[in-house]
Amino acid sequence: MKKYICGCVRIVSKAEPMIFRMKKCLLREQVNVIRYCTEECIRQQSGIGSVYNMLNAYDWADWQRDGDDKLKPITVEFITHFGMLVEPFQNIGGIRRIPISIGYEVRQADRLPERLNSLIEAYYDGRLIPDHHSFNGDISKNEVRVCTDCGKDYSAHTNFAQTSEDVFYFEYEMIHPFADGNGRSGKILYNYLLDKMDDPKMPPNFFGSSNP
Secondary structure, three states, X not given: XXXXXXXXXXXXXXXXXXOEEEOOOOOHHHHHHHHHHHHHHHHXXXXXXXXXXXXXXXXXXXXXXXXXXXXXXXXXXXXXXHHHHHOOOOOOOOOOOOOEEEOOEEEOOOOXXXXXXXXXXXXXXXXXXXXXXXXXXXHHHOOOOEEOOOOOEHHHOOOOOOXXXXXXXXXXXXXXXXXOOHHXXXXXXXXXXXXXXXXXXXXXXXXXXXXX
């Protein structure tokens, strides 16, 4: 039985912002997850159907536990599968094989599985260590934010990272392994690694936008 989506949620209106009518039997944890996924899909402007898909992926990830009810380590296959659940149509082929454009930047598709695997290994080996740099510039005024330590733009490294999970999320978004749904899948991964599946939190806003 699905933990978060089995008959518990109904979209009321497509014309209005996403509104959910929840059964009284919903647990607080379920409400937290439904709200989290809904707010994320609104930020991404990914459509009403994407809420169901994100909840489905979230639910699948939360069931990946061992006999001691501990979350299993992630793998490239794990990421590929739930990335396809997050965006079933755009990601039907799994990890992307073509370049994609993000704003004015083109992300190439070379060695994506290997890059993901290296990131996963670095995380579990304890090699994702946050760096702490200070930055000038005001994002709200569209000023370029430059590191006062090394002179690089803020996106050159994990300027807001406090934990290895923060670093993982930043690097995952920089890899951008899927044609679509990278923000949604990245936020599920972030909470999976934090073991906060019942009380999800937003990662740091690394990219200085309304959509962290």
